[in-house]
Amino acid sequence: MLTEIKYIGLNPARLFIFSFLGLILIGTILLMLPFATTRGISIINALFTTTSAVCVTGLVVLDTGKDFTLFGQIVIISLIQAGGLGILTFASYFSYFFKGGASYEDQLAMGTISNIEKIDEIFKTLKRILIITLGIEMVGAIFIFASLDPNLIPSFSQRIYFSVFHSISAFCNAGFSTLPYGIMENGYVHNYLFQLSLIFLFILGGLGFPIVINVLKYLSHVIIKNFFLAFSKRKDVYKPRVMKLGSKINILTTLFLVILGTTFIYVNEYCNILASHKGIGKFITALFTATTPRTAGFNTIDFSQLHLSSIIVIIILMWIGASPASTGGGIKTSTFAIAVLNFLSLGKGQKKIEVYGREINDLSIRRAFAVISLSLIFLGIGSLVISYFDKDLQLYEIIFESVSAYSTVGLTLGITSSLSMGSKIVLIVLMFIGRVTALTLLIAFFKQVKKCDYTYPSEDVLIN
Numbered sequence: 001m002l003t004e005i006k007y008i009g010l011n012p013a014r015l016f017i018f019s020f021l022g023l024i025l026i027g028t029i030l031l032m033l034p035f036a037t038t039r040g041i042s043i044i045n046a047l048f049t050t051t052s053a054v055c056v057t058g059l060v061v062l063d064t065g066k067d068f069t070l071f072g073q074i075v076i077i078s079l080i081q082a083g084g085l086g087i088l089t090f091a092s093y094f095s096y097f098f099k100g101g102a103s104y105e106d107q108l109a110m111g112t113i114s115n116i117e118k119i120d121e122i123f124k125t126l127k128r129i130l131i132i133t134l135g136i137e138m139v140g141a142i143f144i145f146a147s148l149d150p151n152l153i154p155s156f157s158q159r160i161y162f163s164v165f166h167s168i169s170a171f172c173n174a175g176f177s178t179l180p181y182g183i184m185e186n187g188y189v190h191n192y193l194f195q196l197s198l199i200f201l202f203i204l205g206g207l208g209f210p211i212v213i214n215v216l217k218y219l220s221h222v223i224i225k226n227f228f229l230a231f232s233k234r235k236d237v238y239k240p241r242v243m244k245l246g247s248k249i250n251i252l253t254t255l256f257l258v259i260l261g262t263t264f265i266y267v268n269e270y271c272n273i274l275a276s277h278k279g280i281g282k283f284i285t286a287l288f289t290a291t292t293p294r295t296a297g298f299n300t301i302d303f304s305q306l307h308l309s310s311i312i313v314i315i316i317l318m319w320i321g322a323s324p325a326s327t328g329g330g331i332k333t334s335t336f337a338i339a340v341l342n343f344l345s346l347g348k349g350q351k352k353i354e355v356y357g358r359e360i361n362d363l364s365i366r367r368a369f370a371v372i373s374l375s376l377i378f379l380g381i382g383s384l385v386i387s388y389f390d391k392d393l394q395l396y397e398i399i400f401e402s403v404s405a406y407s408t409v410g411l412t413l414g415i416t417s418s419l420s421m422g423s424k425i426v427l428i429v430l431m432f433i434g435r436v437t438a439l440t441l442l443i444a445f446f447k448q449v450k451k452c453d454y455t456y457p458s459e460d461v462l463i464n
Contacts, residue, residue: 013440013441013443013444014444014445016086016436016440016444017436017440017441017444019086020054020055020083020432020435020436021432023054023079023082023083024047024050024051024054024432027050027053027054027075027079028043028046028047028050030075031046031049031050031068031072031075031076032046033071035069035071035072036068036069036071036072036075037062037067037068037069037072038066038067038068038069039067041062041067044421044424044425045061045062045424047428048061048424048427048428049061049062049076050079051428051431051432052176052410052431053076053077053079053080053083053174053176054079054080054082054083054435055083055329055408055431055432055434055435056080056083056084056172056173056174056175056295056327056328056329056408056435057174057175057297057329057404057405057408057409057410057431057434057435058169058174058175058176058296058297058298058408058409058410058411059297059401059404059405059410059412059416059427059431060176060410060416060417061416061417061419061424062417063180064076064176064177064178065177065178065179065180066180073165073178076176077164077165077168077169077176080168080169080172080174080176081168081172083172083174083435084168084171084172084173084174084205084327085129085130085133085172085327125209125210125213128209128213129209132209132212132213133171136171136201136204136205137164137167137168137171137201138167140167140170140171140197140200140201141160141163141164141166141167142163143193143197143200144162144163144166144167144194144197144198145159145160145163146193147191147193147194147197148162148163148191148194149187149191152187152188162178165178166178166198167201170197170198170201170202170205170296170298171201171202171204171205171327172205172327173202173205173206173294173295173296173297173322173326173327173328173329173408174297174327174410175292175296175297175298175409175410175411176297176410177298182298182299182300183195183198183288183298183299183300184299184300184301184302189300190277190281192280192281192284195284195285195288195300196284198288198296198298199287199288199291202291202292202294202295202296202298202328203254203258203291203294205296205322205326205327205328206254206294206295206296206321206322206323206326206327206328207250207251207254207322207323207326208250208322208323208324208325208326209325209326210246210247210324210325211246211247211250211251211323211325211326214242214243214244214247215243215247215251217242218242218243218247221242245355245356245358245360246324246334248356249333249334249337249338249355250323250324250333250334250337252337253333253334253336253337254294254323254333257290257294257317257320257333258287258290258291258294261289261290261291261293261313261317262283262286262287262289262290262291264290264310264313265286265289265290265310265313266282266283266286268307268309268310269286269289269306269307269310270282272305272306272307273285273289273301273302273305273306274286285300285301288300289301289314290317292409292411293314293317293318293409293411294317294318294320294321294322294328294330295318295321295322295327295328295329295330295407295408295409295410296328296409296410297404297409297410297411298410299411302414303400303411303412303413303414304413304414308396311396311400311413312396314400314411315396315399315400315403318330318403318404318407318409318411319331319375319379319403319407320332320333320335320336321333321407321408321409328408329406329407329408329409329434329435330407330408330409330434331371331372331375331407332371334368335367335368335371335372338353338360338364338365338368339368339369339372341353341355341360342365342368353365367439370439370442371437371438371439374438374439374442375406375438377438378406378430378433378438379399379402379403379406379430382402382405382406382426382427382429382430383395383398383399383402385422385423385426386398386401386402386419386422386423386426386427388422389419389420389422389423389426390415390419390420390423393415397413397415400412400413401413401415401416401419401427402426402427402430405427405430405431405434406430406431406433406434407434408431408434408435
């Protein structure tokens with residue numbers, strides 16, 4: 001499959017980008033069909049909705065439950081699933097399945113796209129991704145179904161559909177809901193079991209498949225070592241560093257951001273947006289509010305009613321986003337962690353970043369710096385253009401909307417549907433760039449320089 005495409009000049013990065021463009025085009029055409037909506041849809045709104053679904057953002061200009069028919073909603077959730085996993089994960093795996101194998105070059109290309117280092121594990125890992133995704137979404141749907149009030153959704157089949165829709169949307173960090181006001185809807189805003197189910201789903205989806213697989217390997221290793229081998233005569237086979245450095249960094253960073261964000265929201269909004277909740281409900285709402293900016297996009301509160309200090313914290317959490325190789329967006333927790341570790345190493349006078357007995361290589365540091373710089377450049381340009389098209393908006397509203405789009409979060413201060421056509425196009429571009437990543441765009445369209453065996457003399461450049 002990938003082998004044939006090389007002849008028309010598509011490297012893996014370009015193939016990744018054009019696959020998303022193709023999916024957006026197909027989705028836009030499907031949503032413009034007469035039976036996809038209840039009252040018709042303009043091409044810009046169809047393009048916006050499709051891009052938001054494929055890029056698993058969650059920003060909406062129409063009511064998903066009312067303005068789209070069952071067919072339209074199925075198209076949207078299918079786009080979310082395909083966009084969340086990456087269309088190439090589906091296409092390449094099933095191509096491999098039907099063809100009975102894949103060439104060495106196909107595996108190299110898939111490894112580049114999927115961030116998988118060992119060639120012999122590429123399709124095995126893609127198979128695990130599909131199984132883990134469907135398994136977690138199925139478990140999540142069961143928990144959501146069990147948490148629903150039959151009085152709100154009397155039909156058994158509709159409760160199943162509601163559960164499956166929100167399970168896929170949550171795990172893919174999309175934030176789409178068939179409820180008119182999202183999870184703020186009466187009957188759901190105080191359904192804390194339902195909210196905990198969503199938190200479980202979008203945190204797992206935001207951790208990233210390599211981390212989930214690595215954690216599963218680590219848990220199986222611990223169980224075998226501590227339990228099975230204790231009751232058998234087999235000797236323990238030593239496996240060094242089952243838990244990888246990247247997994248440790250991302251998990252600890254995620255825990256740090258969740259704890260810090262939840263604590264801040266709980267304290268700062270205790271008598272504001274949390275006032276209508278009592279007891280454990282305040283904590284769960286604060287937890288939901290602090291974790292959904294990690295690109296989940298669901299809301300149990302009106303974000304426009306937050307204190308300005310809380311809005312700034314939400315913007316920072318959205319900008320950092322989820323973990324790499326996940327369904328979430330943002331600059332990623334590993335990028336943020338490397339930047340912080342770099343600050344600390346410079347402050348200590350160290351020449352290298354050292355953590356957990358390992359040294360982070362220079363390429364990872366350069367990538368982290370590039371990702372941060374590019375995100376600030378695109379967010380700055382996007383905010384500038386939106387401020388030109390919609391001059392009546394406050395600066396913090398524009399920045400919030402831009403970061404939400406670029407980090408594929410889907411949260412809003414309530415201005416999305418009222419934006420001008422120009423601003424909607426800006427958000428579409430930001431959503432797409434944020435999903436495929438700006439660094440991938442550079443790699444795709446810049447001519448790659450061949451590796452040379454010489455080096456120039458180094459020279460220091462004055463920084464500060």
